[in-house]
Amino acid sequence: MARTLMVCTLLAGSSAIVLAGQAPYPAASPDRVLGHQDRVYSADQFSNTVSVIDPADNKLLGVLRLGDPQPRNLSPLYRGQLLVHGLGFSPDGKTLAVVAVGSNAISFINTHDNTVLHTTYLGRSPHETFFTPDGSEIWVTIRGEDYVQVLDAKTFEPKTRIQTPAGPGMQIFSPDGKYGYICSSFNPETLVVSVADHKIVGHVKQASPFCPNIAANPDGSQVWFTLKDIGKVQIFDAKPPFDVIKTIDTGPITNHVNFARTAKGNFAYVTIGGLNQVKVFDTETFEQVATIPVGRLPHGLWPSGDGSRVYVGIENDDQLMAIDTATNKVIASIPVGQAPQAIAYVPGAVTEGTGTDNLEPLKATENSVQLSLRAVGGARDGSAPSNVSLFDQGLTQVVQASVTGLEPGKEYVLALAGNPDGSGTLQALSNFKANPTGASIVNALGPIRQLVKGEDEQPKRYLVVALKTADGIGAPVQVQAD
Numbered sequence: 001m002a003r004t005l006m007v008c009t010l011l012a013g014s015s016a017i018v019l020a021g022q023a024p025y026p027a028a029s030p031d032r033v034l035g036h037q038d039r040v041y042s043a044d045q046f047s048n049t050v051s052v053i054d055p056a057d058n059k060l061l062g063v064l065r066l067g068d069p070q071p072r073n074l075s076p077l078y079r080g081q082l083l084v085h086g087l088g089f090s091p092d093g094k095t096l097a098v099v100a101v102g103s104n105a106i107s108f109i110n111t112h113d114n115t116v117l118h119t120t121y122l123g124r125s126p127h128e129t130f131f132t133p134d135g136s137e138i139w140v141t142i143r144g145e146d147y148v149q150v151l152d153a154k155t156f157e158p159k160t161r162i163q164t165p166a167g168p169g170m171q172i173f174s175p176d177g178k179y180g181y182i183c184s185s186f187n188p189e190t191l192v193v194s195v196a197d198h199k200i201v202g203h204v205k206q207a208s209p210f211c212p213n214i215a216a217n218p219d220g221s222q223v224w225f226t227l228k229d230i231g232k233v234q235i236f237d238a239k240p241p242f243d244v245i246k247t248i249d250t251g252p253i254t255n256h257v258n259f260a261r262t263a264k265g266n267f268a269y270v271t272i273g274g275l276n277q278v279k280v281f282d283t284e285t286f287e288q289v290a291t292i293p294v295g296r297l298p299h300g301l302w303p304s305g306d307g308s309r310v311y312v313g314i315e316n317d318d319q320l321m322a323i324d325t326a327t328n329k330v331i332a333s334i335p336v337g338q339a340p341q342a343i344a345y346v347p348g349a350v351t352e353g354t355g356t357d358n359l360e361p362l363k364a365t366e367n368s369v370q371l372s373l374r375a376v377g378g379a380r381d382g383s384a385p386s387n388v389s390l391f392d393q394g395l396t397q398v399v400q401a402s403v404t405g406l407e408p409g410k411e412y413v414l415a416l417a418g419n420p421d422g423s424g425t426l427q428a429l430s431n432f433k434a435n436p437t438g439a440s441i442v443n444a445l446g447p448i449r450q451l452v453k454g455e456d457e458q459p460k461r462y463l464v465v466a467l468k469t470a471d472g473i474g475a476p477v478q479v480q481a482d
Contacts (some may be wrong), residue, residue: 008194020305020347023259024130025219026092026175031261032305032347039349041096042313042320043084044337046365046391047399048073050084050098051320051336052114052359055304055311055345058322062359064114066098067106069338069366070445073102081105081119086170086302087342088138090153093349095186097129106140110155111349113357118156122149127185128170128213128342132195133177141168148196152345161199164191169211174238175220181238183211183225190214190225192242198314199473202242207232208436213256213300217266217283224268226254231437233257233270235286245472246286251275252404252439253297256342259283260303260310260325267325271298274404274439277343277386278312280328290328294321295369296387297402299340305347313340316389316402318368338366338391339400365431367392369449373449373465374406374481376422384481388463399429399444403465406434407476411468414442415476416451416461422476426466449465452480 020032032038040053048067053060067073067080081267084100095117096109106129108117125144131153132139138151139162148162167186173179173195179202180193185281188209192202210229210327216238219222223238231254235246252274260267266283271294278298280290295314303310303325310323313336320340322332349355368391372384385405390397401414412434418424429444454460467474 001388009132021218022261022305022307022434023218023304024172025218027261031269031307034304034306034308037348037350038305039346039355040302040311040320041087041344041346042336042340043085043087043098043342044339045085045341046338046393048081048084048100049337049366050096050109051340052355053320053334053336055309055322058334060334060336060362061356062233062361063337064109064358065360066100066116067103070396071397072280077103081107085341086126086128087344087351088128089344089346090131091135092135093346096346096349097131099126099129101125101127101142106138106151107338110352111346112351112355114355114359115357120151120156120464123147127168128174132180133173138194139171139180141171141182142343143167143387147463148182160198162193163325170214170330172214172216172223174407175218179238181214181216181223185210185212191234202240204236204242207234207247215258216233217259217268218261219266222283224257226250226257228254229435229437231274231439233268233271248281248286250279251419252279252435252437253441255298256300256312257302258309260300262307262325264326267322269301269303270302270311271443273297273299273315273346273402274437278310278323279286292323292328292330294330295319295333296389296434300343302343302345311343311345313343315339315341316368316370316387316400318366326432335362337362338368338398340391347435355413369397369453371452371463372481373401373403375478376476386478390452392449396445396447397444397449399448401442401463401465402439403432403434403442403478404437404439406438406440406465408436408438410434412440412477413466413473414444414466415464415473416448417464417465418459418461419475420462420465422462422466422479426464426476427461428473431468
């Protein structure tokens with residue numbers, strides 16, 4: 001506690017630091033009242049944009065375009081970024097770090113005028129990034145390889161590597177800056193690393209190999225991480241010996257977790273993509289205290305600087321939703337770019353000017369079409385287990401299906417059928433395997449909107465999920481509901 005208070009005092013003593021008593025900052029920092037100087041950012045994976053929101057009136061100010069949509073990025077990618085995905089920000093709120101999974105890059109953005117300060121190219125498929133609490137280093141998980149890349153925060157250039165098991169998913173830091181916590185997306189083990197010397201000082205067993213997201217609570221007592229493949233969250237002690245405290249069943253496609261400190265207590269918010277819900281847990285009792293219906297496939301989330309709101313990216317609806325933490329109700333829905341992934345709320349991001357320089361409006365080609373799939377013979381009551389978004393890229397669409405309600409471990413095919421009931425010849429779009437909760441995220445690319453809408457004099461086709469067999473495609477198990 002003494003170390004935490006000392007760090008908070010040192011940081012608060014600098015006029016450049018704008019801490020808040022919410023994640024990822026220490027609880028000892030004062031809350032930052034929500035205002036027009038704050039910004040909410042979403043990393044929009046298929047439009048390759050960063051959406052910029054003023055939380056004071058929940059208004060989209062515009063998007064920062066880091067790359068082009070399909071099909072330009074199917075040719076050699078000499079310029080621009082592809083699959084904008086991860087976000088982090090400096091302790092002073094002046095620099096936003098944006099990870100592009102497809103182009104292996106991290107772009108550093110000036111939050112005052114939305115200009116790119118620098119781009120650093122990294123190893124295969126970086127995933128998430130964050131600054132150390134003292135602002136001296138940036139850690140980036142290189143999920144396609146087996147290390148965390150450490151960058152110098154002054155030059156944005158590589159400094160050293162921290163070797164990990166293959167597939168590090170995300171890292172976050174203890175609020176006092178002593179430890180870095182690195183979960184894995186390919187191996188069932190989370191590492192604890194000493195920030196001072198980059199040495200591994202602890203190991204935490206994961207209940208499954210696939211962790212995409214991790215968060216440390218502001219009082220420095222707990223670390224929570226999500227297990228997307230088995231639909232759980234795990235909690236471990238943030239201090240040695242880093243024992244596992246609790247494992248909670250949350251639901252299919254459990255995505256991200258973060259915290260809000262409120263007058264009612266401290267709470268963990270978890271996005272459950274397969275249920276289109278955010279679940280809220282008391283961090284003292286670990287009891288679920290609320291279930292919040294949101295849009296299709298909630299993904300990233302982050303608290304405001306005063307804990308009064310939690311902002312959630314709705315991946316298959318191209319929206320950002322604001323949740324009032326006093327009532328646990330959605331109070332605003334804000335249009336953003338295609339398929340928002342990571343979310344970042346930056347208190348005091350803009351302290352001069354309007355903060356709207358170099359932003360563009362959303363374009364019509366960045367719209368999406370939403371469809372639902374229901375079980376064969378299932379009711380048409382709006383409770384369809386699967387949803388599909390067609391992210392418009394001009395003549396083609398990126399197809400993303402959030403599929404649930406399948407048999408765990410079985411292989412399936414997302415396909416097109418000639419009839420609404422799924423009968424007739426099926427044309428395969430993508431093969432996939434259901435995870436242990438009977439769910440999966442499935443992607444494909446093509447002129448699917450024109451086919452399922454019957455546009456351009458095309459005969460109308462229908463999306464289905466069918467069993468994969470040794471001979472090809474078996475009987476449909478889910479058919480288009482709308």
